[in-house]
Amino acid sequence: TDMNHRVSKEIVRFAVQNKVDVIGLEDLTGIRDRTETSKKQRYTHHSWAFYELQSFIEYKAREKGISTVYVDPAYTSQTCPRCNHISKNNRHKKSFVCECCGHSLHADLIGARNIESRARTYRYTLEVQGCSQPPIRELSTR
Numbered sequence: 001t002d003m004n005h006r007v008s009k010e011i012v013r014f015a016v017q018n019k020v021d022v023i024g025l026e027d028l029t030g031i032r033d034r035t036e037t038s039k040k041q042r043y044t045h046h047s048w049a050f051y052e053l054q055s056f057i058e059y060k061a062r063e064k065g066i067s068t069v070y071v072d073p074a075y076t077s078q079t080c081p082r083c084n085h086i087s088k089n090n091r092h093k094k095s096f097v098c099e100c101c102g103h104s105l106h107a108d109l110i111g112a113r114n115i116e117s118r119a120r121t122y123r124y125t126l127e128v129q130g131c132s133q134p135p136i137r138e139l140s141t142r
């Protein structure tokens with residue numbers, strides 16, 4: 001809990017410093033049946049600590065006027081953010097090399113960029129529907 005407080009505080013501090021108004025996080029509530037994850041990832045994603053970290057980020061961000069949106073994380077680690085090609089073969093442990101266009105980057109950064117992209121798409125969808133802010137989710141119902 002102490003570590004999650006420190007990490008979330010740092011993430012929100014970074015967001016404030018860089019004038020970020022929306023933080024995108026993985027929506028992990030439906031991941032179990034839809035995506036293949038390693039046992040280690042599954043533990044990380046479904047652990048109470050990970051949920052707690054997301055909750056801390058969300059409420060600390062809200063205090064600073066920053067919204068949090070949750071996006072579907074399916075295939076974010078296998079999708080090329082440059083050409084959208086999806087393949088397991090794009091991943092080689094911690095490195096990502098797109099078999100289609102050759103784009104390469106650390107696998108964690110690929111996942112983060114795809115989540116950012118989905119968060120932007122989600123925001124855009126809300127905006128064109130006339131919603132200026134993402135709906136506030138009740139944390140207790142997750």
Ligand SMILES: [Zn+2]
Nearest residue numbers: 080083098101
């Ligand atoms: Zn590519």
